[in-house]
Every structure is written in C-alpha cells, then in structure tokens.
Amino acid sequence: MCTYLAKRGATYYFRRAISAELRPAFNGAAEFMRSLKTKDRETAKALLPGHTIETNQLLRDARARLAHAAPERAAQRVDPVRAAAERAEFEAMLEGRERGASSLPCGLAPMKS
Numbered sequence: 001m002c003t004y005l006a007k008r009g010a011t012y013y014f015r016r017a018i019s020a021e022l023r024p025a026f027n028g029a030a031e032f033m034r035s036l037k038t039k040d041r042e043t044a045k046a047l048l049p050g051h052t053i054e055t056n057q058l059l060r061d062a063r064a065r066l067a068h069a070a071p072e073r074a075a076q077r078v079d080p081v082r083a084a085a086e087r088a089e090f091e092a093m094l095e096g097r098e099r100g101a102s103s104l105p106c107g108l109a110p111m112k113s
Contacts, residue, residue, distance in 0.1 A: 004048055011036070012036045014052075016032045017031045025066055032055050036048075
C-alpha cells in the first residue's frame with residue numbers, strides 16, 4: 001500500500017495530511033494534494049519519494065517557525081490577575097467620574113464640552 005497515493009478519476013495524486021497544530025502555517029490547509037500528472041500507478045509510485053521529501057521539509061520548517069513564534073505568543077497572552085486588576089482600576093476611575101472626582105493626574109479637571 002502506498003501511503004500518500006490517491007486517485008481522482010484516472011489521475012494519481014500525492015496526498016498527505018497536515019496535523020492540526022501545523023495548519024496555521026499552511027493557511028489552514030488540512031492536506032497537501034498535488035497531481036502527479038500520470039495515470040500509471042507504477043509511475044505515480046516512483047514520484048512519491050520526491051514529494052514526501054519535499055513535504056517533510058515543509059512540515060519541519062513549519063514546526064520550527066511555530067516553535068519560534070510560541071514564546072512571542074506566550075508573551076501576548078493575557079494574565080487574568082493583571083486583567084482583573086486593570087478592570088477594577090478602570091471601573092474605579094469611571095465611578096470617580098460619575099461622582100465628579102477627577103481621574104486625571106495632578107488634580108487636573110477634565111475638559112468641559
């Protein structure tokens with residue numbers, strides 16, 4: 001059995017799944033699907049190793065890019081404790097405005113419209 005060999009109509013294709021965690025690197029694609037441009041099974045089987053090597057490299061590169069981006073994404077994640085503190089501070093500022101207290105530094109009054 002040829003793992004990455006698929007047939008659509010009379011034409012053979014190279015077909016390989018992309019794991020869910022790597023799909024963002026391939027614009028959400030779920031698989032590689034390339035025509036081998038042949039109707040002969042033996043010719044198609046001979047073409048598989050080249051496409052397998054190519055997609056192995058693409059997947060390896062995608063893993064490296066995503067691993068490199070992971071620390072950046074982690075830094076962008078919201079800390080729930082900090083978010084709650086910032087929200088409480090914001091709500092206190094709004095309450096102060098409703099009571100007429102200035103929320104601006106140095107006791108400056110807000111501009112009147």
